[in-house]
Amino acid sequence: MEMVCIACPNGCRLNIEKNEDGTLLVTGNKCPKGIVFANEEILAPKRSVCTTVRTTYKKLPVVPVRTDGEIPKEKIFDFVEETKKIVLDRPYAFQESVIENLFGLGINVVCSVDMNRLVGE
Amino acid sequence: MYDVVVIGGGPSGLAAAVEAKKEGASVLIIEREAMLGGILKQCIHDGFGLIRFGKKLSGPEYAELYIKEVKDLEIETRLQTFVTSIKKSQEGFEIIVTSSKGMSTIVAKTIILSTGCRERTARQVFIHGTRPVGVYTAGTAQNFVNHMGYLPVKKCVILGSGDIGLIMARRLTLEGAKVLGVYEIKCTPSGLTRNIHQCLKDFDIPLYLSYTVTRVFGEPRLTGIEVAEVDQFMRVKPGTEKYIECDGLILSVGLIPENELAETIGVKIDPKTKGPEVNEKMMTSVEGVFSCGNALHVHDLVDYVSEGSATAGKNAAKYVGTKENEANVSSEGMLSLVPQRITEGEHEIIFYFRTLCDRKKATLTITVNGNEENKIVKKYTNLLPPEMERVKLKLNVKGGDKVHFKLEGE
């Protein structure tokens, strides 16, 4: 089968075949990330997700957040639902966790901006 | 008096300023918005920085790292300051700016124009019909959603498969809007392949190639649009028109480098890139004026913006004012090629180019004055016009030499 690796902007077109032992033979990748991606994408696809959460600051009604790693693809909308519950009422630091250990996945949700700088300026 | 004045505090201007300062120059950044970071502030998706920082960052994070460096290097900035005009003067340039403090004149030895780009609008792609609310460029919609926290549409169609359009298809879907489809007039997508996958396929958003929007309906709010299939010459095929009910039309139909300021001081514009013609130092046709980032040519990766802009910053800082002899660079089989000139001597130069058409396998041949013996040959696979290529070459040229880039293959 074919797929496009989304691990980096190269967007390598991967060709995937099954070896006799059940492992995957990946070709078309420019780097080892492609092999990892292909295996994950077939077994359990994962994505990092970015969205916004609300704050109590008028100047900054929403701030961007992202998962600091990849979460299972089917959890994307659960994660979005989760962010609805959050309202930041203090200036979070750059890359400070807004949600820790999301769904017990060992992934944190971090603030993409330095709120102090943005609220202060 | 500054050695280097950087106009525009987006990713390009920040990288140029940092590099110029590191070279020991006195540097000022002029930014018209209230905060540094430019358009990256609203590009909250990740994928930035893999090349530059070796990690996957969101736009605001990528900007934050540069802003921190600007602060640490104590680079002067003037925010919410707008350049109204530039004049050549004895020392270099006089830049007239306006801000809440009044009008002032800034004197600069060199100028770096990192003024970014703007989006092509609905009228510029000749969409007809009524003029309802609900038609936005992708960047404007991105601002509403990512900065203001509001959706400008509930059920929309996206015209154009440029990267911002694809990114917005995903963003709008995540935020609760319905994206009915992405329609692209060309027979191939305009955005990066990975964005087709992670922004459209992941969310089952259909992509219609060789389609365009012919008409919009509704007053005062958009109630629907008409789409139609186009032939290979992008002409509407009669009888293929179809009505789609929606309250939003988001456009991602191209970016145009902003060079209105550059043109007022006589900077020569390359019709292919719509940005200034530069040499490998990123200096334009006007001595002491440098250009970088999306004002120079539209990039698809910010990492390359930073790289090219750093080159501009470094060379602006080193600029001493002696005119150098230059070789001219020409191309065939390419949509664009930067730089367009090379100064005399032997240097290692990074060229950025886009292929004119899709090429599964391609050969790039570089010759100087048509000399076949010393030609440089590079091989490529899977070249696509939306994906900018970067190539580092060692060249030794004399003033007046003709350097030719030929890209071929299918």
Next chain:
Amino acid sequence: MFLDKIAKKLLKAGLFDIEVGFENGSVVLRGELDSWEDIVNAGRLAVDTKNSRGVINDIKLKGFEEPPMKMPLLNDDKYEGKKVDVLVIGGGIVGCSILRELSKWNLTSLLVDKEYDVAVNQSSRNDGEIHPGIDLSPDCIKVKYNCRGNRMYPKLSEELGFTLKRTGQYVLYTKPIGSLVWPIIKARAKKNEIAIENVSQKELKKRQPNVSDEIHGATYYPNVYVVSPYEVTIAFAENAVTNGAEIALSTAVIGMEHKDGKIYSVKTNRGTIYPEVVVNAAGVYSDRIAEMAGDRFFTIHPRKGEEMILDKKASALMDTVMGRFDISSSASHTKGGGILITADNNLLLGPNAVETPLREDLSTTPEGIDMVIKKQQTLMPRISKGSIITYFAGVRASTYEEQFVIERSKKVDNFVQAAGIQSPGITAAPAIAEDITKYCIEAIGKNISKNEKFNPIRKPIPKVRELSTEERDKLIKENPDYGVIICRCEEISKGEIIDALNSPLKVPTIDGIKRRVRAGMGRCQGGFCSPQIVKIIADHEGISIDQVAKKQQGSEILVAKNKGE
């Protein structure tokens, strides 16, 4: 007798089964036809200005039902029971200049318009040329008002602070007929004291180097100006309001009640108003208003025109007004229009002319735009489609007589009409306003004194981009907001936007701001500044950002919070 003649003409033109009658001093046509073109043609053939007041063309288009007038969403009783001396219906340039003229007298006046702002239709959808008054038959009422209006503009510009650019106009010869037509033009010009100059091909090339080599010379009219037609309309409206007149926007007239041969009351979506005199300045709906008032003797046949604006970079091509000499252009239904430098320094091309049964069809078409640009390229080949930044359409309120209707009704005592106004309506408006005001005062029938407190001066919003560095600096020191640029393409400051929000006729919407200060009118078409302007409006008006609209109620920009919260 003359009705028979008309009936014969109709038959000759192949227009069968049309009943030709005579009512209210007018020719009345009834029947049904298959094409709108035929209906318009029938109306034209029925014109007999000697024997009738006008043409009432009630021929129906087969299978077509005219859509109802677009109404504002608003419904309240703000004006219920309101008594005024003069009620002006229609907030275009005609209505607003009348309102200002009325405010020079001690009487109460109210202007109503169904739109969210003044100058929303014809008055903002034209090129803003202050015409010389030549391309019309020299004795008609249009020329009379055109020439009078033209001479009024320099003083009005000083008083009201709107931009008036003396551009002159070149009427170009596409064939070598200059020496042939010159004596005719000269005679026409002399009659109405219009300054003219014969320009040879060589001289023209010297003055306007980008004109096509195919052009054989031109007639030049030095007393041609350009204005921003909506800026002028807003200026009239603001000055009227400052002098005590009232303007009710989003207020549509939906009926009238009569008593003793007079209009007794006027019903709107915002209550019933009791005026002494009613003025009809309702543009494309002026025949409907005339019917409500009980004195319809003309018909509006809407004529759409499409125009386009080029990027300011294209303005290097020329700085004047150019049109094509057309021997048949004594009538005003122009086709393809001309090229003009606007008051704001963009080139404007157009308009074309398309007859339509739809009074409010403001949509544009690819055919229209292509036709206009191709036509103008024959005058100036370097004009390119690529430099178009926007385009729009407007609908002219043409009568079959192609004449203005300016009179105090002979039938309804307290009804005054300024109807059927199309090109050159912008030029003529101030002169029309003088006469209409006179008719209003006659109709009131009481002794009305002059308003001694009338202040003709309107202080315009400063245009910071046009000031010298010193003036601009001084202004910013007084108010720092003038130094904060919001619209980068047109260089519009936050101070100007806030001035618009504090103006005598404020319209706190994106387009209301755009029409007052030009924010969003540049090459990015508001892509960068509209989010900021939404915030400025919300902050200033104390409303939430999702209440900020583009135009009228119902056109709010933001439709939901993220994630539907």
